[in-house]
């Protein structure tokens with residue numbers, strides 16, 4: 001399906017308890033060390049967390065969890081169901097995160113990613129994220145390094161309203 005047409009069929013809806021089972025199914029098939037169901041229930045109740053489910057028509061195909069750290073919005077989880085990857089959905093969610101940051105007057109987006117996760121790294125780099133650090137052996141289990149990325153929004157006319 002052409003990506004332009006796809007955008008008409010997708011929407012991001014706040015995560016609520018009834019979506020957690022489906023989200024967790026996607027989580028389990030996407031990560032070596034998946035978040036628990038409890039983790040997602042906790043996100044719904046965390047006042048600093050913004051969690052959204054990505055619907056393609058009436059099907060849940062992905063999700064994004066953002067943490068508002070005040071000066072930065074941290075992408076804590078971004079996942080697309082394996083059957084729906086490489087269709088532009090990850091990019092759609094990253095752009096949504098940029099919009100959320102802008103709405104909140106936040107200029108920085110941050111995230112960490114496994115060194116070997118080239119699909120995700122290509123996505124972030126193509127969206128203007130730059131590598132700002134490495135945490136050696138960050139991931140429990142296999143102790144793979146985490147690469148830290150940051151995106152800085154260009155200054156806007158409303159920059160006085162941005163948090164400083």
Ligand SMILES: CC(C)(COP(=O)(O)OP(=O)(O)OC[C@H]1O[C@@H](n2cnc3c(N)ncnc32)[C@H](O)[C@@H]1OP(=O)(O)O)[C@@H](O)C(=O)NCCC(=O)NCCS
Pocket residue numbers: 030078079080081084085086087088089090091092112113114117118119120122123124126
């Ligand atoms: C990372 C992830 C969210 C990307 O989602 P996606 O919907 O497949 O990504 P998109 O289709 O929007 O791709 C955007 C760009 O990312 C890059 N990209 C995505 N998948 C890629 C792959 N398999 N190989 C190389 N580049 C890739 C490309 O530059 C792509 O642009 P293009 O298709 O125009 O060339 C998805 O692969 C995923 O859920 N992975 C498992 C969970 C995960 O690792 N999340 C990130 C944790 S930090």
